[in-house]
Amino acid sequence: MIRKIFDHWMVRRLQQILEDVCQRRDHLTIWLHPDIKKALYVHWETGEGFKRHRLKSRANRTLVRSSKYTSGLVTFMKTKARLVSNLFHFVIKFI
Numbered sequence: 001m002i003r004k005i006f007d008h009w010m011v012r013r014l015q016q017i018l019e020d021v022c023q024r025r026d027h028l029t030i031w032l033h034p035d036i037k038k039a040l041y042v043h044w045e046t047g048e049g050f051k052r053h054r055l056k057s058r059a060n061r062t063l064v065r066s067s068k069y070t071s072g073l074v075t076f077m078k079t080k081a082r083l084v085s086n087l088f089h090f091v092i093k094f095i
Helices: 002-022 034-046 048-061 076-093
Strands: none
Touching (some): 002 034, 034 048
């Protein structure tokens, strides 16, 4: 159980670190070697998969219904259904 929690938090932290590098937040990524940063920038700017994913995400965020964009692979309706289900189970547990 502890290993699962650790893995979850480390994955989230690694995602945040890579996002900081991608957004060029240099004050947060000063510890990273400049050659590695440059290699990551080149990889992100020339990789077709990254370009497609970035453009798709940007388009989703600019939609009129952008408040429903959850920035993940799960749609808003599935997220809403899961939250309602969790709330229902939570209420039932304490009744």
